[in-house]
Amino acid sequence: MIDFTIPFDTVGHVILLHRLSQLSLPGFVINWICSFLSGRGQQCKINGFLSIAIDIGLSIVQGSGTGPTLYIIMKNDLCSISDVSDIFRYADDTTLLVPQHTNVELDVEFQNVKDWAGTNCSKLNLSKTNK
Numbered sequence: 001m002i003d004f005t006i007p008f009d010t011v012g013h014v015i016l017l018h019r020l021s022q023l024s025l026p027g028f029v030i031n032w033i034c035s036f037l038s039g040r041g042q043q044c045k046i047n048g049f050l051s052i053a054i055d056i057g058l059s060i061v062q063g064s065g066t067g068p069t070l071y072i073i074m075k076n077d078l079c080s081i082s083d084v085s086d087i088f089r090y091a092d093d094t095t096l097l098v099p100q101h102t103n104v105e106l107d108v109e110f111q112n113v114k115d116w117a118g119t120n121c122s123k124l125n126l127s128k129t130n131k
Contacts, residue, residue, distance in 0.1 A: 002113060003128035007092040008062040008071060012121050013037045016060070016074050023073070036066065058121075068092075078116050085109050 004010075016037070020030050037060065041053040060067045060074075068091040075089050080096065082104035088095040096113060098106045117124050 001130045002094040002096055003125040004092060004094065004117065005123040005125040007122065008067060009059045010122050011058060011060050011071060011074050013057050015120055016070060019073055019076065033066070033070070036064075074120070078113065080104075080109055081112050082109065087113075 017030070017034060020033060040056045040059075042056055043053045044051045060070045062068075071091055072089060075094070078087055078089065078094070080087050080098075082098070082102050084099055084102050085104060086097045088097070094113075096106075096109060098104070098109050114124060116122075
């Protein structure tokens with residue numbers, strides 16, 4: 001069981017839009033998703049004072065109808081090294097299954113997941129990950 005730290009909040013829009021462009025989606029769908037992701041900002045209000053709004057180039061809205069699907073697309077290229085190992089992805093849940101007799105050891109498969117996370121600006125929560 002692999003736990004990613006705040007997975008929906010760390011999805012980079014550029015990386016996600018690149019993944020979407022590799023799918024055979026109509027251009028208007030990609031444009032709609034780009035519009036959905038862009039123009040989002042955040043502010044803080046403390047003691048009645050509102051900070052300056054800053055643009056957000058990360059995150060997908062977890063509670064939205066498209067959020068889990070976009071996250072699945074984001075993780076679609078996370079694959080095991082060995083043909084006998086499996087990675088199961090469902091929204092933000094990920095399970096790596098490595099059989100006892102395999103040509104690629106668990107530590108190597110897990111390092112592959114850590115490398116994918118580093119490349120894709122994701123963080124593993126090692127305290128919640130079970131090996």
